[in-house]
Amino acid sequence: MDKISQRIKKVVVVGGGTAGWMSAALMQRILGTQIEIELVESEDIGTVGVGEATIPPIRHVNAVLGVNEAEFIRETKATIKLGIRFENWKNLGDSYYHTFGESGQNHAFCQFHHYWLRAEKLGFNTNYWDYDLNYLASVRGVFSNQRAKDPSWDLPYAYHFDSALYGQFLRKISETRGVKRTEGLIEHVVIDSDTGFVSQLKLQDGTDVNGDFFIDCSGMKGLLIQKKLGVGFDDWSHWLPCDKAIFVPSKRHEKTHPYTRSIAHQAGWQWCIPLQHRNGNGLVFSSNHYSDDQATQLLLDNLETPALGDPKIIPFRTGRARKQWHRNVCSVGLSSGFLEPLESTSIYLIQSAIVRLIKLFPHEGVTDELVDEYNAQSKNEFELIRDFIILHYHVNERTDSQFWRDRRSMEVPEHLQNKLQLFKANGQLVQDQIDIFKDPSWLQVMLGQGITPKDHHPLANAPSDQQLVEMLTKIIAHKRAPLDRLPEHDTFLSTLCEGQQ
Template sequence: MKNVIKKVVIVGGGTAGWISAALLKRVIGNSLEIELIESEAIGTVGVGEATIPPIRLLNNVLGINEAEFLRETKATIKLGIQFENWRVKDESYFHSFGAPGKSMAFCQFHHFWKRSQLLGDTSSLWDYDLNYLCAMQGKFAQINSKDSILELPYAYHFDASLYANFLRKFSEKMGVKRTEGIVQQVALNNESGFVESLTLKDGQVIAGDLFIDCSGFKGLLIQQQLGTGYDDWSHWLPCDRAVAIPSERFETTLPYTRSIAHSAGWQWRIPLQHRNGNGLVYSSAHYTDAEATDLLLSNLESKPLGDPNLIQFKTGRRRKQWNRNVLAVGLSSGFLEPLESTSIHLIQSAIVRLIHLFPHQGIDNSVVNEYNQQSKVEFEQIRDFLILHYHLNERNDSQFWRDLRNMEVPQSLLHKIQLFADSGKIFREQNDLFLESSWIQVMLGQGIIPKDYHPIANNISDEKLFEMLKSIKNIKHEPLSKLPSHDDFLKKYCEL
């Protein structure tokens, strides 16, 4: 007999646990009892300090005031990511959250730009991207315009620990119960294999109908109890460690993330209001932990504020994100390195998916299977996008980069690369997190110059083409003189 879901028990706090608690309580409300178990004695990884634009939707659904959020989490604005040394050393490109140019029916803007290049134009595609232009000038403010050409999509950098604390206070006000403790025993139903209750170290027994595993890499319920298994993707994404350290903030706060490639991995630099977040993602087959730490410390550019924190991981995903009555969220569900800041988004999408498929009269296999299929596709699409950055490189300075350039990649990604190289065409898969503009920017930035462009781009004369491009460029540049600096925006906005 199926159990009606009346109580959800979340194992683990941190960003994963408190996003899960806050969103479930806010959307499903008083019909659901939620209890979160966490221990002050167990630390969190806390490297997910950069986000992507859907987090603004999460905060809006929760009813969070943006100025208060920015103050409480020491957040800054993120307009995109600058990738340095990825194609070749001493070269960079930008992956912005915006779309270069202007939307065109049946023909994306970059086809017109490609035609202009063949006619001698030397402009960059990013000259037509408002996010990039604002990022390079260090400017930001919300732009209230009904013209889509002036959209300025943004996300945040924030202190993940402060965000978790912020959501904890928010959740507890809504009625989420927090229990301090460490899970010592798990009771499974003899017939169904479902988790029935958890016994804490102090002897408390906590029963529930649905359990959300936010216990991190160890997967306390999803793996240690249910043996769900793991798909290892390290043959495509061989970095398996990270070392992280905070440092003093810079005088000027950049409104974008920096991703700096080294000989066997890459370094992140994330600006916050009170400090910089720094880390090095690397392959332990190529760097020792000591070498990686020395490399990071020698590339900080500001004084360290703590000791290095070493993190070990295996890229991949849990074979089932939902197994029996346990749902894995966050690091317990899998790990895709933070190259495109997807970690916190995967927490958000896991809970949004659960809300869409939430069991009413009890858990059915059809619902679980649909959830797992959607999760699988999401992970694989993000995986392909990350592989793209590594595989399309022209670096010859280390075996790490040569191996990645020559490796076999998933057929789904190979098709995308070949199609763009031949024709300049890119199509977004259903529910792909990344828009066409993201794929276009990374492919161009990593060195793929399409051989051809869409024939619709020939529908106007050379003169009209250059007039159109000039007009779009002028429109994109026009707001820049009126926008405040990123730091001035934060100072004024956070004081409201």
């Protein structure tokens, strides 16, 4: 890129759905007084209204947009998510939780799990998650969004919601605040012969849409970033070989759990996401191990409630665009890459991409420095999430299928291997700066998948045996104290939504 492009006065978002409308909404909210924003989408391209699970940063998006939580929950049929229950991942019949909470109480220079590890060696065997209020509330099915007087009683949370309804919700916000929506299918993308930048979209009805900067939210086809600019793709299927997802809605449970379920099968895994009006179900699987018919039957046979529609299958390829920002096009959502939704990162990666673009926005024109920094951060973030997902597959004890044996014996990325070796040696975890998953998340998955460190931090030896047991007993009692005062999850939802009517 030898020269700076023209000043950015107009941004065009290509594609709707969650990626397009979140991009438009956030850009309008932050930069709307300085740039014009137009979104191009077609009603002929349908959206998949699956149940979507999220992680807590989604609440930051809603806060920036000024969203009323009760209105949001009512309009998107949302429920609360306190974490994920993983079943059959370590071995058949085993389960553990990855919650948004944190167990116990950390001390200076020594995290809580070192004290717990020492107590285990003494024979004081307790469930690590019994020190985690998010886990305790999940199991009991209770929740409150009220800030507790004691910070250790706060419940970090996210949501499950209908992704199609969420897209509509964001569209309403965007259009109300001035985003222009243009209906139409894109027939041709015009490239400026001098700069190599995208300059115009030609629609099938003859409409021309001009822009200075384009956000590609066109999904896996990557209409601009791949089909037009051809940036290439880093394929990660050798680590994550599942390449298809099948999904189907089913009747809601009588009681909605405040957590996502992830159930491992012989060559993939099944999700169950509880919504107010139905359950979202799906199966991520390897087509080298299951035919489409086998996968469909497996999913239907394992539904807990009657199906409400016909199963649909989507093929995918795990990996990322080699350049997620190239020239004057930034890819957001599935056009930028795909990681299976095991840890509910799909919407977070949309959020992160658009926030990063806003922070590095090329107001006076696109420069190499801005593009390079954006791409470096995006690459790092994608790879860290990739490694976290690989962790679930790699550290397993299953012997019932070749799929799981292959995952256990595969060579993993160096960063993940180093992280595993450090934790196995003495329970140490080193937080990567841009990693959305903090130490408590890595810890829960490593412990849940069966890794027991050989040693603990020496500071955990400071209390006497009796003092250590008394300390842990007191923490468990403290964590359990607020449970009886918390309303049931469904009661919380109905009270909140009724108050919004």
